Amino acid sequence: MLLDLDRVTSYYGKTPILKEIGLGLPEGQCLCVLGRNGVGKTTLLRTIMGLTDRTSGEIRIDGASVGKAPTHVRAKYGLGYIPQGRQILPHFTVKENILLGTFARTDGRQDVPELCLTLFPYLAQNLHRKAGLLSGGQQQQLAIARALATNPRILLLDEPTEGIQPNIVAEIGQTLGRLNKEFGITLILTEQHIKVARKLGDAFLMMENGRIVARGPIHEMTDELIERHMTI
Numbered sequence: 543m544l545l546d547l548d549r550v551t552s553y554y555g556k557t558p559i560l561k562e563i564g565l566g567l568p569e570g571q572c573l574c575v576l577g578r579n580g581v582g583k584t585t586l587l588r589t590i591m592g593l594t595d596r597t598s599g600e601i602r603i604d605g606a607s608v609g610k611a612p613t614h615v616r617a618k619y620g621l622g623y624i625p626q627g628r629q630i631l632p633h634f635t636v637k638e639n640i641l642l643g644t645f646a647r648t649d650g651r652q653d654v655p656e657l658c659l660t661l662f663p664y665l666a667q668n669l670h671r672k673a674g675l676l677s678g679g680q681q682q683q684l685a686i687a688r689a690l691a692t693n694p695r696i697l698l699l700d701e702p703t704e705g706i707q708p709n710i711v712a713e714i715g716q717t718l719g720r721l722n723k724e725f726g727i728t729l730i731l732t733e734q735h736i737k738v739a740r741k742l743g744d745a746f747l748m749m750e751n752g753r754i755v756a757r758g759p760i761h762e763m764t765d766e767l768i769e770r771h772m773t774i
């Protein structure tokens with residue numbers, strides 16, 4: 543497995559939010575994490591990145607134990623993170639935002655990776671534009687490009703299609719599909735759009751109250767499961 547979680551419990555303050563999570567992610571897989579608001583999807587991604595207050599249990603990347611490592615070290619092991627809301631810096635240019643990602647590279651390179659220019663022609667043509675002037679969809683591309691600049695093996699994406707115009711949602715989905723299938727980057731994403739999850743995902747898991755309550759290959763994600771774990 544490229545990424546392994548073994549009995550991971552994760553806390554904010556004294557409160558356990560994720561409880562006893564176990565999962566194994568093979569290289570090249572796209573895993574979609576689903577569930578209602580507040581069940582712990584964001585916390586799962588933040589736990590893998592080392593951004594919660596405390597965790598117990600084991601987190602391994604390619605067999606190396608990283609559960610006690612700070613976030614920047616995990617980035618060097620190949621984890622890239624695209625937070626909910628994108629969190630790009632609006633007063634910095636497109637290029638400056640992308641270069642922020644290069645801090646974690648182990649090869650010392652500090653340029654805009656070729657992959658970003660290939661995937662995102664708009665960004666390639668607007669490197670000196672202030673990021674705050676970009677549309678929501680373009681800002682999401684930028685957040686993906688910044689994460690790619692760390693040269694990740696695994697990308698964690700929190701609601702990549704949230705707040706994006708419907709006609710751009712499919713485009714973001716296609717980009718993620720290329721990253722996964724063409725460029726071999728392993729993906730974990732939280733997703734509210736069932737259609738996007740079905741199209742992109744190889745596997746799914748559903749959460750309730752900090753625990754995994756259903757999982758399997760994506761074709762086993764039935765309407766009945768969605769009804770049970772996602773409708774309010």
Ligand SMILES: Nc1ncnc2c1ncn2[C@@H]1O[C@H](COP(=O)(O)OP(=O)(O)OP(=O)(O)O)[C@@H](O)[C@H]1O
Pocket residue numbers: 554555559577578579580581582583584585586
């Ligand atoms: N920084 C924090 N400090 C304390 N509690 C938190 C913090 N962040 C999240 N929580 C709590 O952890 C639980 C899970 O939140 P989380 O954001 O992981 O859910 P989610 O499934 O990603 O929901 P959403 O789709 O709304 O983002 C919630 O009860 C939330 O109140």
